[in-house]
Amino acid sequence: MLLVLSRAARRSKHTRHIPRSAAIGLAVIALYLALALFAPLIAPYHEMAIVARPYEPPSLRFWLGTDTLGRDMLSRIIFGARNTLGIALLTTLLSFLLGGGAGLLAATAGRWIDQALSRAADVLIALPKLIFALMILAMLGTSVTTLITTIAVLDSPRVFRLSRALAVNVSAMDFVDVARLRGESAFWIVRKEVLPNILTPLLGEFGVRFVFVFSFMAALGFLGLGLQPPTADWGSMVKENATLVSFGNVIAIVPAAAIAILALAVNTVLDWAMNLSAGLTDETGMS
Amino acid sequence: MRVQGKWAFLQRGLRATAQRALLGLATLFVVSLIIFLAVSLLPGDTAEALLGHDATPEALAALRQQLLLDAPVQVRYLHWIAGVLHGNLGTSLSSGRQIADLLSQRLPNTLFLASLAAALAVPLSLWLGIVSALHRNRLADRLISGVALVSTSFPEFFVAYLLIMVFALKLAWFPPLSIIQPDTGLLDRTYQTLLPAVTLTLATAAHMIRMTRASIVSLLSSPYIEMARLKGLPARRVILRHALPNALGPIANIVALNLAYLVVGVVVVETVFSYPGLGQLFIDSVAKRDIPVVQAVCLIFASTYILLNLTADVIAAVTNPRVLHPR
Numbered sequence: 298m299l300l301v302l303s304r305a306a307r308r309s310k311h312t313r314h315i316p317r318s319a320a321i322g323l324a325v326i327a328l329y330l331a332l333a334l335f336a337p338l339i340a341p342y343h344e345m346a347i348v349a350r351p352y353e354p355p356s357l358r359f360w361l362g363t364d365t366l367g368r369d370m371l372s373r374i375i376f377g378a379r380n381t382l383g384i385a386l387l388t389t390l391l392s393f394l395l396g397g398g399a400g401l402l403a404a405t406a407g408r409w410i411d412q413a414l415s416r417a418a419d420v421l422i423a424l425p426k427l428i429f430a431l432m433i434l435a436m437l438g439t440s441v442t443t444l445i446t447t448i449a450v451l452d453s454p455r456v457f458r459l460s461r462a463l464a465v466n467v468s469a470m471d472f473v474d475v476a477r478l479r480g481e482s483a484f485w486i487v488r489k490e491v492l493p494n495i496l497t498p499l500l501g502e503f504g505v506r507f508v509f510v511f512s513f514m515a516a517l518g519f520l521g522l523g524l525q526p527p528t529a530d531w532g533s534m535v536k537e538n539a540t541l542v543s544f545g546n547v548i549a550i551v552p553a554a555a556i557a558i559l560a561l562a563v564n565t566v567l568d569w570a571m572n573l574s575a576g577l578t579d580e581t582g583m584s
Numbered sequence: 585m586r587v588q589g590k591w592a593f594l595q596r597g598l599r600a601t602a603q604r605a606l607l608g609l610a611t612l613f614v615v616s617l618i619i620f621l622a623v624s625l626l627p628g629d630t631a632e633a634l635l636g637h638d639a640t641p642e643a644l645a646a647l648r649q650q651l652l653l654d655a656p657v658q659v660r661y662l663h664w665i666a667g668v669l670h671g672n673l674g675t676s677l678s679s680g681r682q683i684a685d686l687l688s689q690r691l692p693n694t695l696f697l698a699s700l701a702a703a704l705a706v707p708l709s710l711w712l713g714i715v716s717a718l719h720r721n722r723l724a725d726r727l728i729s730g731v732a733l734v735s736t737s738f739p740e741f742f743v744a745y746l747l748i749m750v751f752a753l754k755l756a757w758f759p760p761l762s763i764i765q766p767d768t769g770l771l772d773r774t775y776q777t778l779l780p781a782v783t784l785t786l787a788t789a790a791h792m793i794r795m796t797r798a799s800i801v802s803l804l805s806s807p808y809i810e811m812a813r814l815k816g817l818p819a820r821r822v823i824l825r826h827a828l829p830n831a832l833g834p835i836a837n838i839v840a841l842n843l844a845y846l847v848v849g850v851v852v853v854e855t856v857f858s859y860p861g862l863g864q865l866f867i868d869s870v871a872k873r874d875i876p877v878v879q880a881v882c883l884i885f886a887s888t889y890i891l892l893n894l895t896a897d898v899i900a901a902v903t904n905p906r907v908l909h910p911r
Contacts, residue, residue, distance in 0.1 A: 419607075419611070420611055420614045420615070423611045423615070423889075423890050423893060424615065424618075424886060424889075425844075425847075425848040425885055425886055425889040426848075427848050427851060427852075428848060428851070428866070428882055428885045428886060428889075429618075429882070429886070431851075431866065431867070431870050431878075432619070432622055432870070432878055432879070432882045433622060433625065434870075435870040435873060435875070435878055436622050436623070436625040436626050436875070437625050438627075508737075512739055515739050516739060516740070516741070516852055519739075519741050519852065519855070520851070520852065520855060520867055520870075521867070521870075521871055522870065535741055535742075535745075539745075539856075542745050542748060542749065542760075543753075543760060545749065545753045545754075547749070549745075550742065550745045550746070550749070553739065553741060553742035553745060554742065556739050556742065557737060557738040557739060557742045560737040560738065560739070561733070561734060561737035561738070563737075564733055564736065564737045565733065568733060
């Protein structure tokens with residue numbers, strides 16, 4: 298037993314330097330970010346430009362061939378990085394704004410507001426998200442704003458629960474009492490005393506939520522209710538080129554591979570980060 | 585404690601179950617309200633939004649009649665939910681068929697797929713979870729957790745297409761699409777359903793492996809396990825006879841949670857394999873804006889999901905000694 302413990306302790310000292318898997322993950326994330334930021338400079342063609350006949354095989358001119366409409370696959374993948382990642386990032390930000398804001402409010406604004414918000418979160422969290430997102434988008438249509446708002450609202454209760462729990466713990470601290478007795482306003486207390494103390498775990502959660510939202514959006518795109526064509530989006534590109542798969546064309550699943558690799562990279566980095574700050578939840582892939 | 589007798593813990597277990605069942609019922613009610621009210625999200629006149637601009641006035645009037653669009657909202661809800669509870673779900677707008685008929689065709693297929701996936705995923709992940717707990721931090725454990733990380737990260741449609749490319753197109757062992765008729769025999773049905781089921785297995789197993797491993801590892805550090813070990817019992821016996829029985833509660837909870845996930849996961853997988861189940865019906869109806877069907881299927885998915893999560897919750901509560909034997 299003691300031997301195991303001492304070995305574990307020795308191992309945890311070594312976690313200061315980044316393990317190889319996490320380093321590769323970080324490099325992959327950096328590559329995706331670069332593609333997203335500089336897409337117009339890197340891509341040989343525009344995402345919507347029809348540049349050749351459909352189903353052109355890979356060649357020197359079209360590295361990954363052309364898609365069902367004769368658009369350059371590589372260019373669409375590169376622009377896809379920008380569109381898909383951008384939307385997922387915006388959605389996660391909005392989800393944190395909604396969930397985090399409501400969580401802080403619930404933790405500081407008294408019992409009734411807390412009860413109302415918590416029960417609403419209980420219901421929202423009990424819904425199967427994919428099914429409800431599909432139903433709501435079927436009713437409201439799939440404009441970019443609708444897409445972002447719907448997913449952010451469906452995703453926000455998890456952020457709410459975490460930020461509320463964290464904020465409740467902090468606001469029971471003596472220094473918050475002192476600030477209250479000093480006559481500081483509730484907003485000041487949240488901004489200066491509570492928020493700085495819960496920011497680190499919230500950042501970890503941001504990574505988890507981002508992977509979830511990103512994969513979720515990809516599934517929506519694949520099911521036909523994500524970002525709409527002709528905008529290049531990895532999820533809907535899989536759907537568009539699905540017929541190619543039955544001809545054994547490997548190129549068709551490149552957009553799906555792009556999604557898979559990024560999700561794996563982020564999860565690898567998160568896995569390492571969570572081991573560092575053990576005590577955070579073990580839920581990276583689910584729900 | 586002693587005065588209350590041996591039935592006290594049973595009473596507490598029942599109370600915990602009743603509390604959660606009540607909460608589940610309330611959630612189901614709110615969910616049915618949301619699904620019902622979602623129709624009013626449609627822009628403009630509901631009947632026109634459902635039928636399109638070129639609908640005849642007669643068709644519009646008939647639909648208004650069917651959906652009671654002129655009645656106040658609470659009357660409409662009661663009418664709808666009473667119909668649902670009697671198995672009368674209305675008619676599909678695109679095919680004109682009874683929704684209940686559509687569902688009775690599709691639901692068994694989806695249940696078959698989900699059960700096959702569960703039958704593969706649950707034993708496999710319990711076994712792998714126990715193996716990694718036995719060999720924790722050694723090669724087998726690292727290998728298993730690496731594979732688990734990969735399979736949670738990969739989206740289901742990617743895994744599905746990879747499986748199709750390898751096992752259906754390269755090796756031609758399985759059909760790329762699942763062709764299932766109502767009269768397909770059990771053996772052929774299993775054969776046609778195997779690739780979709782394996783996809784779902786890969787999607788859910790990772791989480792179950794991780795949680796099984798975690799719950800056994802956390803038990804292994806408890807004093808009674810150390811005692812068993814100090815008595816000189818072999819590691820295998822310590823895990824299977826001493827640790828596992830106490831981990832069964834948490835593990836049952838994990839299994840129920842993943843079954844809930846499985847039910848929703850069928851949507852993507854059925855679409856890839858054009859498997860004739862509820863998920864495909866749902867996506868088709870969403871694409872055609874066949875709202876009554878969308879609502880009905882959504883209600884089925886949502887209630888199954890909520891009930892399975894509720895089961896997980898109840899299992900977690902009644903197997904938790906702190907709930908049953910409070911100080």
